[in-house]
Amino acid sequence: MRNDIHVILDEVIDSGVYHDGPRTERLAAIAGERWGGFPIPVSSGTMALTAAFRGLAGEPGDEVVVPAMTFPSTLFAAIACDLVPVVVDIDPMTRNLDPTAVEAAITPRTRAIVAVHLHGLAADMHRLGSIARRHGLAVIEDCAQAAGATQSGRFVGTFGDFGCFSLWVGKNLGGLGDAGLLIARDRDRVAMLRRWVDLGRDDDRNRHDLVGDLGRIDELDAAVVAHQLELxxxxxxxxxxxxxxxxxxxxxxxxxxxxxxxxxxxxxxxxxxxxxxxxxxxxxxxxxxxxxxxxxxxxxxxxxxxxxxxxxxxxxxxxxxxxxxxxxxxxxxxxxxxxxxxxxxxxxxxxxxxxxxxxxxxxxxxxxxxxxxxxxxxxxx
Ligand SMILES: Cc1ncc(COP(=O)(O)O)c(C=O)c1O
CATH class of the missing domain: 3.90.1150.10 (Aspartate Aminotransferase, domain 1)
Known part of the structure; x- marks a missing residue:
């Protein structure tokens, strides 16, 4: 992709716009066509997960069920939001969350199930979704390793309340360094999350409405990822x-x-x-x-x-x-x-x-x- 990337790099430098520009908007639009919901391009998969856990609006000490085979970010992001990861075993065939172990780990404090689609294989979202519905839990999908994966013809990232993608350079879909994508389903939370990943700002760059984080994507990564999405x-x-x-x-x-x-x-x-x-x-x-x-x-x-x-x-x-x-x-x-x-x-x-x-x-x-x-x-x- 060297030549394509050089063209994109020249365009970004000539534009003089490095964040919050047309390339980020375009990536959000294309991601919306692919995954629906409300896509928020961010700086990493870790940031997408952290924003998703923020979006849960749980109480400190609420529990989230996570699989034992995952990257630490899945747990670290929850911990950063004062949530307690509860680590459960995987299924030996799929290497994804074992639904029976998930169900056994649920307590009155459980707030969400975090489905990690390990190695690019969708976790069983039908079973996990039905457990979540039965217990009134949210579902966060960690799609860091599974951009483009499906279950029953439906893309991962579209089953849960939040779909969290890593767009790190080594992933199936990745920019040039670190980047990520959050797909939120709940319209009411989107404005808060967009602000949160931009230090609490909205359109007025000098006004900070909430204590946020610096989690936005850069224009170069946004353009490279948008290009790769087609491939x-x-x-x-x-x-x-x-x-x-x-x-x-x-x-x-x-x-x-x-x-x-x-x-x-x-x-x-x-x-x-x-x-x-x-x-x-x-x-x-x-x-x-x-x-x-x-x-x-x-x-x-x-x-x-x-x-x-x-x-x-x-x-x-x-x-x-x-x-x-x-x-x-x-x-x-x-x-x-x-x-x-x-x-x-x-x-x-x-x-x-x-x-x-x-x-x-x-x-x-x-x-x-x-x-x-x-x-x-x-x-x-
Ligand atoms: C399963 C899983 N979750 C989360 C992450 C974190 O993504 P990032 O490295 O983009 O912050 C990764 C990526 O390494 C991952 O593989």
């Missing part, structure tokens, strides 16, 4: 094509593959295979590194095991509640994310497939025998 569907198709090649090649290996659900087509921000043990995951990653292939774990520990929650440098553990998360703990240590992005060539995909299958033929640092005796991927504690 997103074809990029997702390419990701799905690569994933189909991986899945076909790995089906007989002792791995759990990502689940491409019938009514929830995966958009493959990550293609994560689950191995039989932490040792195998590490050995496979080492073998791939030897072959010049960058594989990674996203995330290597469940979020509430981060030092911010176990031994924070401030010495003060932030308010949160954990429930047992054996599935997430095992997944975190046993999965491996393979390279997946639209620009991968077919021959690079073949090389990655050969490297993974080669490992399982016993060509890797760790013998294939161990895997053969493991037989299948175990889950649970």
């Amino acid at each position: 997103l569907p074809q990029w997702i198709e390419r990701r799905r094509g690569i994933a189909a090649g991986y899945s076909a090649a790995f089906t007989a290996l002792p791995l759990r593959l990502p689940s491409d659900e019938f009514d929830r087509p995966h958009t493959y921000y990550k293609y994560a295979i689950q191995t039989a043990s932490p040792h195998q995951a590490n050995a496979l990653m080492a073998h791939l590194a030897d072959s010049g292939i960058a594989a990674e774990q996203v995330y290597p520990v469940p979020v509430a095991s981060q030092p911010a929650f176990t031994s924070p440098v401030t010495g003060r553990t932030p308010g949160h509640r954990r429930t047992p998360v054996p599935v997430a703990e095992r997944f975190a240590r046993t999965h491996v994310c393979l390279p997946i992005y639209p620009e991968l060539t077919d021959s690079e995909v073949e090389r990655i497939i050969d490297a993974v299958t080669g490992y399982y033929r016993g060509e890797g640092a760790s013998s294939g025998k161990v895997l053969a005796t493991a037989g299948r991927v175990e889950h649970g504690s």
